[in-house]
Amino acid sequence: MTQEELFKKLIAHSKEYGFVFQSSEIYDGLSAVYDYGQLGVELKNNIKKYWWDSMVKLHQNIVGIDTAIFMHPKIWEASGHIGAFNDPLIDNKDSKKRYRADVLIEDWLQKQDDKIDKEVAKAKKRFGESFDKEQFLATNGRVADIRTKRETMNEAMVTSLNDGDLEALRQVIIDCEIACPISGTRNWTEVRQFNLMFETKIGSVADEANTIYLRPETAQGIFVNFLNVQKTGRMKLPFGIAQIGKAFRNEIVARQFIFRMREFEQMEMQFFVRPGEEMIWWNKWKNIRMSWHRALNFGDDQYRFHDHEKLAHYANAAADVEFNFPFGFKEVEGIHSRTDFDLSSHQKFSGKKLQYFDPETNESYVPYVVETSVGVDRMVLQVLSASYKEEKLESGESRTVLRIPAAIAPVKVAVFPLVKKDGLPELARSIIDEIKFDYAVQYDEKDSIGKRYRRQDAIGTPLCITVDHQRAEDGTVTIRHRDTMTQERVAIVDIKRIVEGEVSMRNLLDKIEL
């Protein structure tokens, strides 16, 4: 199965089993907006809990808040979003398709890397044991040409983005000979800036003063509450404020399912530190966040860091955690050293002091900030794409299984009566009554046990319990494990302990290296 096929299957599977639906589907949908179904919302809530607990439970110096989506419009002037939250857009005149200029170039850069990888693979085959990759890269003429052009174009892109020079950015597209994937032509318009914030009006009078924005990130709600939390929580530096909430961006290139949405959810934590200590904390948080992702057990090689060459106006260091999605390595999380930009700017625009009095040094200052920002929806996509497997079984049958880490699986346990009589349904329900307070449980009595297993495999349920007639004799039932498909006979009194051992969130949280 190619990665493209996998992605298509994943989207179909997500819909078929109630994870993700297109928004407003009966009205033909709304582009880049999605709804979560009955299982999607459970998965999403579990991911959020995994993040929230890893922040506010595992760290006594991190607290959570929940701020409003609507905020005073001046906040977005202070944050730089009104002036600089733009995407550079370019249209192809023949296909009339619109693209992000930087994304077109980044795709081209990726293609050059792929070409180099192909050359290396070919040479490796040719030279066998004696192949020296470094020497090959340094000496092969064709590879050297590709590399030189790639580096020149990359530098030109970074410089033009940093300088806001749209003409130069367009020139990079021309120089790379990038053609529109739809029309195949290089008939491009000028590059224009496009602001990503959604506007709306507050109150009843429709004049300019009443324009407000749907927040494009949750972070600003944290910054403007910095002193409220610091004072009422008696927080001492270094400390963090965490928040989970909706954000809105009028994304132009809206493809790739829930990877890029116009309404999405973020999990952000702003960590306030002493000026000068931000690099230590930036590195520390990079490691902690990578460990949080890797604890999901999808394979360490499925993640990598990407350091930003073009820094946002507020940052002095930035790295992304990238995950290997079916469409390649792409950002799931950003870890940014935001300096004192936001607090200082809000101080200036609001006229209110946003400083911290440091009892150790007897000084007041504006703290520096290290931010971790991860998309809930990109996490859902990460989990679904890493978990989806089509497996051939020894019996010759096949199964589709979501190998979702047990702690975040939408349904933890399914309970089946072997048959619909002899008191077995009642017994199955009494087991559910015991565990339903702690775990999401499903009851299923339809079809053969094999078919019921397949249904639970397809939604990623880690444990299935079957109640059969032996229960009356010795008080036991069978538990079947999703990943190994092994079954064991266990005493009913032990069920709670066994489930807890397998699906507890603690199993995941324990693995994070803090």
Ligand code: ATP
């Ligand atoms: P990209 O370069 O992919 O547009 P970004 O660098 O603008 O992302 P940030 O502003 O750093 O993203 O936002 C932090 C996180 O929020 C991202 O890592 C991502 O997980 C999530 N996110 C951002 N934009 C979207 C979106 N349109 N849809 C879904 N998630 C998003």
